[in-house]
């Protein structure tokens with residue numbers, strides 16, 4: 674068994690999105706209740722949550738955008754002006770906690786207190802680019818975490834694997850010319866946010882470090898495992914990351930209301946094991962996973978549990 678950390682904060686439930694919105698507060702309790710029910714809470718190491726500071730958010734976002742989010746929440750706007758993202762009174766605090774939880778997990782993984790960690794956070798992050806929130810995302814939690822690992826722990830090469838059914842356009846944008854971050858994504862195509870073609874491969878120092886595997890509706894274990902094995906693993910062998918991050922969106926699970934992929938709970942377990950094995954090979958097993966999408970409450974709960982079991986190697 675591995676030491677797996679868990680970080681969350683019930684205050685992220687105060688990011689209200691309105692009745693009937695799929696990115697709802699109950700997502701957090703669905704995950705946490707299932708982990709508790711299965712006895713997994715007891716084997717996970719609690720990591721204390723915290724809010725990210727403005728300087729930390731600015732590792733991945735423009736200051737003017739951070740000011741815009743702050744102002745629009747304070748003005749009680751119903752929706753972020755940059756994209757389809759509902760905001761309400763506590764949304765800024767929740768977004769700062771979402772990113773901060775990922776930073777707290779990075780700290781614990783690099784200190785060696787845990788081998789890996791899962792961040793049960795909302796709002797999700799991977800659609801937010803440096804100057805634009807959209808797709809239910811305010812700040813890009815995983816992008817902030819990648820830059821923080823570089824700044825604080827000298828992680829020069831960070832790999833991000835994104836298995837959410839939607840393309841992580843924000844993460845791709847932020848690191849498109851970076852050179853220090855490998856971004857890999859499997860996603861439904863054509864589908865929101867309409868980016869993520871295989872021809873988008875990075876530019877400048879980032880050339881070749883964006884790897885997209887767009888897949889048709891209905892894709893499942895065969896296609897997605899194949900992409901991870903044959904497109905991601907060889908890239909990781911060249912890149913040799915110091916840290917591996919997972920944009921863990923469970924809307925790629927079968928029967929999700931916002932996607933049409935067909936992964937099962939055990940497929941998420943197998944994808945996790947594949948990534949852990951790669952992380953063992955290149956970076957001492959250091960893996961931090963952050964929740965992105967997943968909109969069937971029961972599917973989100975069972976897939977998250979399978980993911981956590983695999984992270985902790987409770988098989």
Ligand SMILES: [Zn+2]
Nearest residue numbers: 837839924966
């Ligand atoms: Zn998604």
